[in-house]
Amino acid sequence: MNLDTYPLNQLAARVGTPFFLLDAEILRGNLRRLNALAAGPRVVARYAMKANSVRQVLELVCEAGLWIDAVSGNEVLRAMRAGFPGGTEPPRIMLTADVFRDNALDVLQQHHILPNLGSPGMIRQLAATGYYGPVAVRANPGFGHGHVQACDTGGPSSKHGVWHEDLEQLRQTAAAAGLTIVALHAHIGTGPEPREFDQNMRKLVDFFEAILPGFPDASAVNFGGGIPHPYRPDQPAYDLSWYRPVLEDAVVRLARAAGRPIRVEIEPGRYAVAGMAALVCRVHDIKTTRANAKGPGYRFVMVDAGFCDLVRPAMYGAYHHISVVGAGASRTPEPLVVAGPLCESGDVFTRDENELLVPRLLPRPEPGDLLVLHDAGAYGSAMSSNYVSLGRVPQVMWDAGRATLISRRENLDDVVRAECEEPLV
Numbered sequence: 001m002n003l004d005t006y007p008l009n010q011l012a013a014r015v016g017t018p019f020f021l022l023d024a025e026i027l028r029g030n031l032r033r034l035n036a037l038a039a040g041p042r043v044v045a046r047y048a049m050k051a052n053s054v055r056q057v058l059e060l061v062c063e064a065g066l067w068i069d070a071v072s073g074n075e076v077l078r079a080m081r082a083g084f085p086g087g088t089e090p091p092r093i094m095l096t097a098d099v100f101r102d103n104a105l106d107v108l109q110q111h112h113i114l115p116n117l118g119s120p121g122m123i124r125q126l127a128a129t130g131y132y133g134p135v136a137v138r139a140n141p142g143f144g145h146g147h148v149q150a151c152d153t154g155g156p157s158s159k160h161g162v163w164h165e166d167l168e169q170l171r172q173t174a175a176a177a178g179l180t181i182v183a184l185h186a187h188i189g190t191g192p193e194p195r196e197f198d199q200n201m202r203k204l205v206d207f208f209e210a211i212l213p214g215f216p217d218a219s220a221v222n223f224g225g226g227i228p229h230p231y232r233p234d235q236p237a238y239d240l241s242w243y244r245p246v247l248e249d250a251v252v253r254l255a256r257a258a259g260r261p262i263r264v265e266i267e268p269g270r271y272a273v274a275g276m277a278a279l280v281c282r283v284h285d286i287k288t289t290r291a292n293a294k295g296p297g298y299r300f301v302m303v304d305a306g307f308c309d310l311v312r313p314a315m316y317g318a319y320h321h322i323s324v325v326g327a328g329a330s331r332t333p334e335p336l337v338v339a340g341p342l343c344e345s346g347d348v349f350t351r352d353e354n355e356l357l358v359p360r361l362l363p364r365p366e367p368g369d370l371l372v373l374h375d376a377g378a379y380g381s382a383m384s385s386n387y388v389s390l391g392r393v394p395q396v397m398w399d400a401g402r403a404t405l406i407s408r409r410e411n412l413d414d415v416v417r418a419e420c421e422e423p424l425v
C-alpha cells in the first residue's frame, strides 16, 4: 500500500486509532491474478475466508467469481450472507474442519455444504446425523512446511488431515456409512522459501496421482492455499507463473490417473488479502531501558495497537513492515522496539519467533505521529480479540478515493453482549 494515497490523519481523526485500512482496488487486483491463475474449465480458485471474513471483502471475492473455503458453520453463514450460494452441485462453499464444532453439522446439512473431513472420526459423526451426501477428505501426505515453524501443515507433527496411510481405511468406513468421497484435499502450507511452495505442490500432484485410482467417485482434487506473500520489502513477490504449470500438469495427470476429468482446486487466503490492508496506530510515547548485567538497553516506541489487534508477531514472530507517518518520519533510522498497550511482555511487534526483541531500524517518531503496520489484511482483524476489553478496532475500506467505515469500533456493550445469568442445573 502506498501510504501517500490515503488521508491517514483525516481518517484517524474520524475513527480514532488504531484502525484497519483496507484498499478494495488492491484486493480486486489480487483476485484478478488468482482468476488468471485458475483460468480454464478445470481449475477453480476458492478463497480461504479465515484469512479475512469481513462482509465487504467476501462480496468482492463473490463478485470476482471465486469459490469459498470456510472452516466453521458461522463462516459458511457469513459467506452466504455475502452472496455465495449453498449446495454441492457445484460446491461453491466447502466446509473444511478437523473438528465439527457448534453449528457446523447443522449448517452443512441445512444448506447442503460439502464437508471436507480432517479427522477419521468425523465420518462417524456425520453418519450419526443421518447424512448421506458427498464428502471431501483432507489428507496429511506426510510432508509440508508452513511459513514459520509454528505453522506445521503436513507431516507427522501436523494435526491436520487424515494420515495418508489411513486413507484406504477411511474410504472403507465412508462407504460403509453410505458417504461418497467426491473430492480429495491437502493444505501443506507455504514454506519459508518462495520456490519451496511450488516444489511442494509438485510433490502433491505426485501424491494425488498415486492415490486417486483408489477413489472412484472423486471428481476434484484440492491443493489448499499457502501461496506466499512478501511481507518484507526486500522479498520478491511470488510469481504465479511458477504455479500455473503445476496446475496445468495436475489437470492432465490426475485425469489420466482417474480415467475421468478431475477439477483441480486451490484455496489461498493470505495471497488475496495480506497486502490489501494495514493497521494504523498512534505513537503515545518513546522510552528507554538502560544496559545492566541482564542485557542491553532498548528504545521502545509505545503505540496504541497491541496483539489484540494483530497477533501474528506475538504468535509466530511474524514480520510486518513498519512506516512512521508524521513529524519523525524523515529522521535517520535507528534501532527501535515497537510495543503495544497490553499488560503482556510479548505485546511487541518487533520480535522473532524465539520471542526475542529484534529492534527495527526506523525513524524515531514523535508522540502523536502515526505508525503503520503493513500487510495486515490476512489473519489480522480475523484473529483480533477483545482481550482486556478493548474491543475490536474499526475497519475502513478505501475504494476509488472514498473511505467507508465497514466495521465500527466495538464498545463496552459489544464486549459484554454475551454475558448472562441463566440457571442451568
Ligand SMILES: Cc1ncc(COP(=O)(O)O)c(C=O)c1O
Residues within 6 Å of the ligand: 048, 051, 069, 096, 187, 190, 224, 225, 226, 227, 267, 268, 269, 270, 271, 378
Ligand atoms: C485448509 C486451509 N486452506 C487454506 C488455507 C489458507 O492458507 P493461506 O492463507 O496461507 O493461503 C488454510 C490456512 O490455514 C487452511 O488451513
